Amino acid sequence: MLLNLEQVTLRFAGNTVLDKVDFGVEANTLASLIGPNGAGKTSLFNSITGFYRPQEGRIEFAGERVLRRKPHKVTQLGIARTFQNVRLFREMSVMENVMAGMHCRTRAGAFGAVLRTPGQRAEERYIAEVAHDCMRFVGVDEYADRLATNLAYGYQRLVEIARALATQPRLILLDEPAAGLNATEKASLIELIRRIRDERGIAVLLIEHDMGLVMQVSERINVLDYGRIIANGNAEEIKNNPRVIEAYLGQEDEEMVL
Amino acid sequence: QDDAIVIGVQVPTTGSEATYGQDMYNAAELAAEEINADGGLLGRQIELINGDSACDPQQSVNAAGNLVSRDVLGIVGGYCSGATMPTLKTYGDEGLPFVITASNSTQLIPANPGNAFMINSTGADQSKKAAEFFESQGIERLAVIDQGDSYSQDLADLTVERWEAMGHEVVTRETVNKGEQDFSAVVSNVRSSGAEAVFWTAYYADGGLMIRQLRQGGFRGMIAVGDGSNSPQLFEIAGGAAEGVFAFSNPTAEFLPAAADFIDDYEAEYGQSPGPYAPLNYDGLKLLAWAMETAGTTDSAAVIDVLESTDGQSWLTGPISFTDENTLARSNFIILEGEDGAWTFFEN
Amino acid sequence: MPAFETFLQAIVNGLVLGSFYALIALGYTMIFGVIKLLNFAHGDVYMVGAFVGFGVLSLISGVVGAGWFGLGIAILVSMIAVGCLGVIIQRVAYQPMLSAPRLSILITALAVSLVLQNSALSLTDGKYTAFRTDLGFGGFEFGRLFISHQAVVLVAIAGLLMIALELFVSRTMYGRAMRAVSIDKDMCRLLGINVSRVVAITFLIGSGLAAAAGTMAGAYYGSIWYFMGFLIGLKAFTAAVIGGIGSITGAMLGGLILGLLESFGTLVPWIGSEWKDVFTFSILILVLVFKPTGLLGKSEVERM
Amino acid sequence: MSTATGTTTGLVDRLYAAFDSPRRQMLLMVAIVVVMAVLPMLMGRYATTIMTNALLYVVLALGLNIVVGYAGLLDLGYAAFFAVGAYSIGILTVQFDWNFWLAIPPALVAACMAGVIIGGPTLRLRSDYLAIVTLGFGEIVRFSARNLEITGRASGLSNIPEPNFFGYVINSYVDFYYVFLLLAVIAVIASHRLYHSRLGRAWLYVRHDEDAAEAMGINRVRVKLAAYVTGSVFGAVGGIFFSVNLGAISPESFSFEQSVLILMAVILGGMGKIPGVILGAFIIILGPELLRELGELRLLLFAVVMLLIMLLRPSGIWPERRH
Amino acid sequence: MTEPVLRVEQVESFYGKIQALRGIDIEVAPGQIIAVLGSNGAGKTTTLKTISGLVRAQVGRIHFDGEDITRLPPHEIARKGVVHVPEGRHILKGLSVQENLELGSFTVRDPAVRRERMADVFERFPILSERRHQDGSLLSGGEQQMLALGRALMHGPRVLLLDEPSMGLAPKLVTQTMRIVKQLNEAGTTILLVEQNVRLALKIAHYAYVLENGEIHNQGKASALAEDESIVQAYLGA
Numbered sequence A: 001m002l003l004n005l006e007q008v009t010l011r012f013a014g015n016t017v018l019d020k021v022d023f024g025v026e027a028n029t030l031a032s033l034i035g036p037n038g039a040g041k042t043s044l045f046n047s048i049t050g051f052y053r054p055q056e057g058r059i060e061f062a063g064e065r066v067l068r069r070k071p072h073k074v075t076q077l078g079i080a081r082t083f084q085n086v087r088l089f090r091e092m093s094v095m096e097n098v099m100a101g102m103h104c105r106t107r108a109g110a111f112g113a114v115l116r117t118p119g120q121r122a123e124e125r126y127i128a129e130v131a132h133d134c135m136r137f138v139g140v141d142e143y144a145d146r147l148a149t150n151l152a153y154g155y156q157r158l159v160e161i162a163r164a165l166a167t168q169p170r171l172i173l174l175d176e177p178a179a180g181l182n183a184t185e186k187a188s189l190i191e192l193i194r195r196i197r198d199e200r201g202i203a204v205l206l207i208e209h210d211m212g213l214v215m216q217v218s219e220r221i222n223v224l225d226y227g228r229i230i231a232n233g234n235a236e237e238i239k240n241n242p243r244v245i246e247a248y249l250g251q252e253d254e255e256m257v258l
Numbered sequence B: 001q002d003d004a005i006v007i008g009v010q011v012p013t014t015g016s017e018a019t020y021g022q023d024m025y026n027a028a029e030l031a032a033e034e035i036n037a038d039g040g041l042l043g044r045q046i047e048l049i050n051g052d053s054a055c056d057p058q059q060s061v062n063a064a065g066n067l068v069s070r071d072v073l074g075i076v077g078g079y080c081s082g083a084t085m086p087t088l089k090t091y092g093d094e095g096l097p098f099v100i101t102a103s104n105s106t107q108l109i110p111a112n113p114g115n116a117f118m119i120n121s122t123g124a125d126q127s128k129k130a131a132e133f134f135e136s137q138g139i140e141r142l143a144v145i146d147q148g149d150s151y152s153q154d155l156a157d158l159t160v161e162r163w164e165a166m167g168h169e170v171v172t173r174e175t176v177n178k179g180e181q182d183f184s185a186v187v188s189n190v191r192s193s194g195a196e197a198v199f200w201t202a203y204y205a206d207g208g209l210m211i212r213q214l215r216q217g218g219f220r221g222m223i224a225v226g227d228g229s230n231s232p233q234l235f236e237i238a239g240g241a242a243e244g245v246f247a248f249s250n251p252t253a254e255f256l257p258a259a260a261d262f263i264d265d266y267e268a269e270y271g272q273s274p275g276p277y278a279p280l281n282y283d284g285l286k287l288l289a290w291a292m293e294t295a296g297t298t299d300s301a302a303v304i305d306v307l308e309s310t311d312g313q314s315w316l317t318g319p320i321s322f323t324d325e326n327t328l329a330r331s332n333f334i335i336l337e338g339e340d341g342a343w344t345f346f347e348n
Numbered sequence C: 001m002p003a004f005e006t007f008l009q010a011i012v013n014g015l016v017l018g019s020f021y022a023l024i025a026l027g028y029t030m031i032f033g034v035i036k037l038l039n040f041a042h043g044d045v046y047m048v049g050a051f052v053g054f055g056v057l058s059l060i061s062g063v064v065g066a067g068w069f070g071l072g073i074a075i076l077v078s079m080i081a082v083g084c085l086g087v088i089i090q091r092v093a094y095q096p097m098l099s100a101p102r103l104s105i106l107i108t109a110l111a112v113s114l115v116l117q118n119s120a121l122s123l124t125d126g127k128y129t130a131f132r133t134d135l136g137f138g139g140f141e142f143g144r145l146f147i148s149h150q151a152v153v154l155v156a157i158a159g160l161l162m163i164a165l166e167l168f169v170s171r172t173m174y175g176r177a178m179r180a181v182s183i184d185k186d187m188c189r190l191l192g193i194n195v196s197r198v199v200a201i202t203f204l205i206g207s208g209l210a211a212a213a214g215t216m217a218g219a220y221y222g223s224i225w226y227f228m229g230f231l232i233g234l235k236a237f238t239a240a241v242i243g244g245i246g247s248i249t250g251a252m253l254g255g256l257i258l259g260l261l262e263s264f265g266t267l268v269p270w271i272g273s274e275w276k277d278v279f280t281f282s283i284l285i286l287v288l289v290f291k292p293t294g295l296l297g298k299s300e301v302e303r304m
Numbered sequence D: 001m002s003t004a005t006g007t008t009t010g011l012v013d014r015l016y017a018a019f020d021s022p023r024r025q026m027l028l029m030v031a032i033v034v035v036m037a038v039l040p041m042l043m044g045r046y047a048t049t050i051m052t053n054a055l056l057y058v059v060l061a062l063g064l065n066i067v068v069g070y071a072g073l074l075d076l077g078y079a080a081f082f083a084v085g086a087y088s089i090g091i092l093t094v095q096f097d098w099n100f101w102l103a104i105p106p107a108l109v110a111a112c113m114a115g116v117i118i119g120g121p122t123l124r125l126r127s128d129y130l131a132i133v134t135l136g137f138g139e140i141v142r143f144s145a146r147n148l149e150i151t152g153r154a155s156g157l158s159n160i161p162e163p164n165f166f167g168y169v170i171n172s173y174v175d176f177y178y179v180f181l182l183l184a185v186i187a188v189i190a191s192h193r194l195y196h197s198r199l200g201r202a203w204l205y206v207r208h209d210e211d212a213a214e215a216m217g218i219n220r221v222r223v224k225l226a227a228y229v230t231g232s233v234f235g236a237v238g239g240i241f242f243s244v245n246l247g248a249i250s251p252e253s254f255s256f257e258q259s260v261l262i263l264m265a266v267i268l269g270g271m272g273k274i275p276g277v278i279l280g281a282f283i284i285i286l287g288p289e290l291l292r293e294l295g296e297l298r299l300l301l302f303a304v305v306m307l308l309i310m311l312l313r314p315s316g317i318w319p320e321r322r323h
Numbered sequence E: 001m002t003e004p005v006l007r008v009e010q011v012e013s014f015y016g017k018i019q020a021l022r023g024i025d026i027e028v029a030p031g032q033i034i035a036v037l038g039s040n041g042a043g044k045t046t047t048l049k050t051i052s053g054l055v056r057a058q059v060g061r062i063h064f065d066g067e068d069i070t071r072l073p074p075h076e077i078a079r080k081g082v083v084h085v086p087e088g089r090h091i092l093k094g095l096s097v098q099e100n101l102e103l104g105s106f107t108v109r110d111p112a113v114r115r116e117r118m119a120d121v122f123e124r125f126p127i128l129s130e131r132r133h134q135d136g137s138l139l140s141g142g143e144q145q146m147l148a149l150g151r152a153l154m155h156g157p158r159v160l161l162l163d164e165p166s167m168g169l170a171p172k173l174v175t176q177t178m179r180i181v182k183q184l185n186e187a188g189t190t191i192l193l194v195e196q197n198v199r200l201a202l203k204i205a206h207y208a209y210v211l212e213n214g215e216i217h218n219q220g221k222a223s224a225l226a227e228d229e230s231i232v233q234a235y236l237g238a
């Protein structure tokens, strides 16, 4: 297991958001996390990446304990993420946004900057190279100099992914990457997610409400409900799991009532 | 040569001390007009330039730079010690004679490059006067309050030192911040310390508030204030509470026998009575002019030489001669008492 | 004076000072609440309030005298007039800045502060103005503990004003709208709230409270001058932050705590009055280190 | 109405745009420095002193700009760092008879330490809370200087010796003008290089969105601390040379008003934008001097002018503009 | 068709220099659900914002009940009964669920009416009653959506402008929300509905407009559009 959670419990003011969650992601796989609104999916991401501090349990990544580490430490270990509502540095260029990902892989400081040492300059070139590579990979390189906020929403989501890739992770967490995308954009997102795994060897864990997308990309689907994992398995198994239908998917024929 | 002799007047004509500053500027102007009317100085007219210090160190350095660049041949003034301090170097670098007319913190002495002359008695003299006065009144337990600026802190420190050396007790030493309105905590400290007398070493504005609050807070002992509080405005601010308050003061116009004409002229010219520091600044300008006249030149080194050997002749505020440190050789303090909303002469 | 009486006296002193701080801090906090502005001109609004109160009292003292009744009228008139001034300031100097970068409006606030200060300076020649009343110096004496009548009445007035404000904010729809406006202005508009009126009312009340404090302080301490708002403005700002900026109860609490801290600060033997402010600010920093949003400030729960 | 202001702002912006290319900016800078270098020969002492003061403020404002403009941390106590630099020199040279140049490294270290002390525990605070903490820190420094024996208490320290540079005594007002011109040029170059560096970008990231920055592996506390410390070094350098220029320092020079003045320079000019900040520093210093003839009314007029500038150009005169 | 309650005529709107709407005409007949569809950035949100006054129409007219509301500020438009539930819900952070609801009735003077409506909302959305004292912004996405709808109902709207009410909701909740929208409509509220979920939107709407690039690209009976091959291609994907 690349990422492993054991008995993770998270409470807010007496409200148990995650309840003894056991859960794992294998290296080099595509996995999803689904579940009703408020089930605790985003909270689980936040717990893994250090933004929330679960009261109990263990989270390990590649053999390292990550529970209650600071978010930047977790990123350094090799977990990258995107946010449910896009959080780019809006007033900065796409290029600069993606360069942010390289921060934790480089080290020049104030002295280097002021003195423009050869080391610092070489590092700057390296940062630019990687950033360009990541932008090309997701297909936003032509917008490198545009301000992030001026990009269409769909492209903003891609920039966020490029930025996450620039941290050179081994696992990437995507929180509802398809929300607000139209059909065509969704199709290319699916393509991209597969390439991340195939070409870069990065494992992907994704939260999504779009069942079409989830079923198409995931090798393994985990279902969270009221802070508990109620099911996991492949697309077929999940689709037909009565508990999942009851809690999350709803009956097809419910739509008929409309 | 018809060129005017340009003299800088460095006083705070804006800012919190502007009233005093304006008054001092007027007095210098009056003196210059008198000299000019009398045929001038070395046959030339005197022209004054206002170097507004605003009672602020940085502003006064700028103002000093301004004066120097406009080729002044000497400077009179200096009210707030803190603002006078950094200008010593500016004038010192140019070797210009500087007659300091009001600033009297002893901290100025070591910073003086030798070109400055202080014609107001220093804090050392005042603290001595104060301590002796308290002793003569049978005071044993003294409270000293300053305002955390160069002048009042210096005076307070010196008084504490002297008072303790004389074998008495300073029961509490307090500092308040300029611009604060509420002194109740200090008042209760004073009361609980069992002080018999309070010595306020800072300026009149907050002094008025302090006196009022001391009385309002039930303090019944003696209150004395230093020469920063000898303004008549103290009575306005303190109201009835300032009755019976003592002040150590430089000689102000109304208590100077020689100043009757000065008062008349000043009132005729400016429509108000001269404030506490007008006579000193008037003397300052006259003294500088005299030194130039005596030297027969405006050359700075020569003028400074003359000033150093000033012989003790009498001026409006009394005779002037200088110690080795260029401070006034005698103490010029008098003691005033508040009575019916005005200062009356108490003793010399 | 025995230790216990000293202690009680310090409490009394702290309460009086704290009431002034609290009244000013309330305006700080309310204004911060609705437009996220640290209104550096607020201390000067207090100063203007003192001068307006003084002017009114001088005008009417011939008729009604300068006793409690006259002072009451002066406070009221000053509150209304200065409240309106607050609204004008908001309209002229702050409203146009709302869409600018957040710190820009801080500079207009500082500029307004300078304008108010220097106008008062020119009008008064920088002199202290004596604020005469007929309230007398009487008081209650318990042993050596002394509480002046003035102090009692002023604390009471301050208390009443604060209670009235608290009721307004917590009980009325407008009070609730004030909180809502501080969170999301556009949403408020969609709910039918006239945002700019809510902001104006906030400035009206905040400035009015400062004016009340100014007039009361003038009468209590006996003199006023153009710079009197500066230091107390900073202190009130500090009080608002200690209490948790944005919180009304916090501002009151912060004001009282700061008042008490200052009055006790000078009592602590090894501190002494010259270190009083160092003591106060150190406590402030400590409070914020351990309670980063102030005593009653809501910690911002971020949902990500 | 909108067309009128529209065209004027349009004009100004086009003017700025003309200087947007790095090459032209460089040329402009060089031209300005050349002009500044010959200026003392044309100006009198007064004008030179004022310009020296303005150059000091350029250094200070650029330093504060790192904290406020780049990293987005509101600092209302910046004068404290200025004070630490000035007093370190004052104490070491006056009380301990150190050589000025030897005293510089300890002064810088002291400023860095001050940056860490105030920054360390408080950088988690939100901007407005940070503002009051820095304000409080500034006051603590000033009150300490006022009360401590070693800082000369309220009267401060005087007779700070003039620096001797390989036998040349730097003492005339012209000497100091060039010293500060040099410092300002260094400050501009350093600011520029920092802005276009990994650390500079990190400051912007943290300013724009702390959480997102953290998710990118940026240690926000460390990055903010770096801003504080870098800013404090600029401030301290200003203070170091300020103290030898004046020869005397006292607590009043490091008041809250001083901090506010520097902040005004930064925001009025245009946060984050080097030419804007320089412009702001000059306006803040030269403005009141140019109005000096007005006496009492000058600060009133200056405040009104400032208000108008902000109302007309809410992001500052020459703001950081990105496209 | 009866006289429309809301009529948008030739409206053009801008964000600074960017033109977002290029001459939009929409008519909303009372008692109907009108769907507004279109891809990302087509101008759907801007259309709603322009109607509710958050964005000022530079060109064109908007009439409500025969009255010209083009130049009115948003709060006065809201007072007239045009209630906009914006994209992203905008729950007032730090205020409890109940306070959020109360603010929905800011313009309602009569406390009895307020109480009645509150009871009605709690009946419709029991979960809100359960959580009434909790900070509204800490509800999950679906719950927030209900709160946003409930808050709008507190107002007693005549026309509801809904911007992507199903965004980010779990599949089951999407259906549920659409059902609520339909129920509200059946109870007499006129609704202008912006949706990405085209299939469902067309199912409940009476009439629909398709926006592209700030212009009306297509319009017609919802049932007819649902059959239209080109629409299905462009917005329903597979």
Ligand SMILES: Nc1ncnc2c1ncn2[C@@H]1O[C@H](COP(=O)(O)OP(=O)(O)OP(=O)(O)O)[C@@H](O)[C@H]1O
Residues within 6 Å of the ligand: A012, A017, A035, A036, A037, A038, A039, A040, A041, A042, A043, A044, A084, C301, C302, C303, C304, E138, E139, E140, E141, E142, E168
């Ligand atoms: N910072 C917080 N403080 C208090 N409660 C929180 C916090 N963050 C989340 N919660 C609560 O935790 C529960 C789970 O929220 P979470 O955001 O993880 O849900 P989710 O599964 O991502 O839902 P959605 O699909 O709607 O995004 C919710 O009930 C929410 O109210």
Ligand SMILES: Nc1ncnc2c1ncn2[C@@H]1O[C@H](COP(=O)(O)OP(=O)(O)OP(=O)(O)O)[C@@H](O)[C@H]1O
Residues within 6 Å of the ligand: A153, A180, E015, E018, E019, E020, E038, E039, E040, E041, E042, E043, E044, E045, E046, E047
């Ligand atoms: N605040 C803004 N500033 C500048 N341009 C904007 C702003 N909001 C929207 N736009 C632009 O206006 C156009 C229409 O945007 P709008 O939000 O109305 O689209 P939409 O149809 O609601 O799209 P979506 O499905 O993504 O919500 C887009 O090109 C968008 O980039």
Ligand SMILES: CC(C)C[C@H](N)C(=O)O
Residues within 6 Å of the ligand: B079, B080, B081, B082, B102, B103, B104, B105, B120, B151, B227, B228, B229
């Ligand atoms: C009272 C004055 C003679 C003292 C003067 N203001 C000073 O600072 O020294």
Ligand SMILES: [Mg+2]
Residues within 6 Å of the ligand: A041, A042, A043, A084
């Ligand atoms: Mg979520």
Ligand SMILES: [Mg+2]
Residues within 6 Å of the ligand: E044, E045, E046, E087
């Ligand atoms: Mg939209």
